[in-house]
Amino acid sequence: MSSQPTGPPARRGDVGRLVRGAARLLAAACLAVDAYVHADLADQYDGISASISQGNLFRIEAALAALAAVLVLVWRRLPGDLFATAVAAGGLALLLVYRYVDVGELGPVPNMYEPIWFDEKEATAVAQAVAVVAMVYLLLVRPRGRH
Template sequence: MASEISPPAPGRAGRTARGIARVLAAAGLAVDAYVHAHLADRYDAIVQAVSQGTLFRVEAGLAALAALLVLAWRRPVADAFAWLVAAGGLALLLVYRYVDVGELGPVPNMYEPVWSTDKKITAVAQVVTLVAASFLLLTRRHRPGRHRR
């Protein structure tokens, strides 16, 4: 029977680094949420079955929820949710910036081949969130007494 070796518990520096990463992830998500909520009404006229404004509001809501979870819940699932929201938002931003996908079922054509200031800010915020959430996921502590069998 092989014994499992868990990494040493992080000291004060490790806790500080993880705390900073949580704040950075939440801040990036908050910026993402704000920009999408702020711009949503401008995109209400772009409609297939659902408007682009509605999709912006959904992104804003998911980003706001992820920001709260990454700060308050401090569990790997919250960190993973934050990572997924940022990664999904960034992927869609880049696809609709560089590829004219057209309408996809109920989703309107959201192709916009320019780098507006809001788009740049959102992209940077999502990258910051991805880096911070990746750090949180890769440095998470294993609790003593919880061994996999």
């Protein structure tokens, strides 16, 4: 006598949809953290400037991260996912570069070298890294027929 499952079989598509949905929520939440921290810290960096202040660059990052979070949740299309990945990866790359390398002033961009870690910087780095991982997952496991 063989044992038969009593409930309906789980469909692989349902599980995949749930995992993709969780990845979207996670990525959007992490992008929201990125947006919040940059917006919150922007006024503290207004004094660091060349043609543009570091505070304004933080405001731009906050706006881009907020837009990316909305696109990940609402639009769910390849261009929005690529944009969100670029925002998270670019933000993380710049954070790490300016943490470890004294690049100096680059044209209109001020010298943003800050060789320390503090709570907000750590939270942003972790959020951006998790967003990158979630977005790369979403880019690699796109549902068939969606472009």
